[in-house]
Amino acid sequence: MRKKINVDELELGMYLEEICGSWIDNPFWRSRFVLSDPKEIAMLRASKVSEVWIDVSKGADVWPTTAVAELGVLENDAPDDARRSMAMSSDRTPTPIADEIDRAARICAAGKEAVTSMFHEARMGNAVNASGVVTLVQEISDSVARNPSALISLARLKTADDYTYMHSVAVCAMMIALARQLNQSEDVARSAGVAGLLHDVGKMLVPSEVLNKPGKLSDSEFTIVKGHPVKGHQFLQESTGIDPIALDVCLHHHEKVDGSGYPKGLKGPEISLFAKMGAVCDVYDAITSNRPYKAGWDPSESLRQMGQWASGHFDLTVFQAFAKTLGIYPVGSLVRLNSGCIGVVIEQSKGALTMPVVKVFYRMASSQRIDPVVMDLSARGCKEKIIAREDPAKWKFADLDAMWSGLVA
The missing domain is CATH 3.90.105 (Molybdopterin biosynthesis moea protein, domain 2)
Structure with a gap:
């Protein structure tokens, strides 16, 4: 091109x-x-x-050299500082992803079971168990505090059949991480996590043949699906002990800042911070996940696409914070280095949004796999840099997810 x-x-x-x-x-x-x-x-x-x-x-x-600016997350205009100026906002020293991945996997599995049960109860007309939700959110919050990439990245690996349930777990984790990036208190971050876990509960009140339809929805079917925020909000109002932030996000996470969203067509200032956060987290997980009708996009490409939509769809400040939370190249992104090798991002580096830790495993010149080598692109003296994103669908590396997660299906 x-x-x-x-x-x-x-x-x-x-x-x-x-x-x-x-x-x-x-x-x-x-x-x-x-x-x-x-x-x-x-x-x-x-x-x-x-x-x-x-x-x-x-x-x-040109993407890698302008990636931060394209997503609107540069804090200054000095080009020499572009790659190193964006330190992560948290003062915590994160647990290495390799040390958190097993715990995150167990939390994901438990979260899926809990959400499946909760949504089944919703179909039966039974109220949400608020105390059970809070307990699960605390587990997710603790994992995100140790290493946000671990659970967020694992939750992206959901199957098409798991999507409805694991989507809630993923959005919960991202809402917590994003709230911390936006300097919210821990209590508010947990409330944001509850909102993420419950934001799509209204989909359980949508007929399953419409919700799980593998092809394109008809206009009438889409109208039914668009009713899920209102249905979910009404359902949560009938439960006791539901956080007001969860009620707000449930009703408004499909609003857009230009007023083209639903159910009320609210515009920028009319939409709460938490609903704006929910919109970003909901869309990112939706486009990176495998669905019955499409394969998920690469994490880095998804962020780039969202950056192009941001002016009309998302609140720019919230989207900028979201990009900082995940990194310009989120864990699992397939990238090409200036040496002509291909690798997968396995961890974010401290304060270097465009210079993550990469596991290099393929040499393009010889079209051959090589013994994997882990490189921290932000390390002093490292001459490797990312020059392009690569499309996983093009390369079809069957073990790509196992390479960054260390988990074998």
Whole structure:
């Protein structure tokens, strides 16, 4: 795919397809080649050429160097600080993901059972057990405090059949992590987690043949599904001890800041902070998860797409905080390095949103797997950097999820 960029955006590894302007301004005798020498970039920038065409299917894209800015999470405009200026907001020293992953897996399994039971009771017309919800949310909260990536990433691996139940667990975990990123108190973070766990309870009151339909919904079926926030809100109002934040998020998590959402078409200031948080967490988990009618998107690509929707769909401040929470390349993202190797993100590094810890396992030049090597791209002296996202559907690495999680299905 061709893309026109400014010469200031050029980086090593890009495939130069065409130089814009007069041929006399071209500092090279050729125009189709991979930029492999810093002198080539310097020559272009020193010339009268201001724009060039690159082919991102043959070389690096501009995404990694502008990723933070595209998602709107830069805190200053100094380009030299772009990769290192975004320290995580929490003062906690996170538990390594490898040490938390087993506990997170057990919490996910218990959470699925609890939500399945709770939603079954909802179908039967029985009220929600508020104390049981709080206990589960506390377990999830503790895991997220130790390492937010572990449980959030594992919850993304739900099967299409598990989606309805595990989606609630995933949104709960993300709401807690996002609340902390937004400097909310621990009590408020737990309330946000309760809201995440209960936000879709109204779907249990939607006919199963509509809710689980594998194909595209008809207009009348979509109207039925769009009724789930109101149904869920009414149901929760009939239960005792339900947090007001949960009631709000249940009713308003499909509102959009431009007023095009539902059920009430609220606009920016009319939507609460927690409903705005619920909207971001709900959409991210939905588009990264396998569904009956589509495969989930790569985590990093999902964030990029959401960044493009942000102005009309999401509150920008909330979305920026969400991107900081997960990292520009969330755990499980497949990435290409400047060395021509491919790896999977296995952990976020401290204070370096675009420089995570990557497990490198494939060399593109030889089209062969290599012995996995773990690299912290933020480490002093590390010359490797991410130059592109890779589509897992293209590569079909059957053990991709096992490589970052350490869990074997």
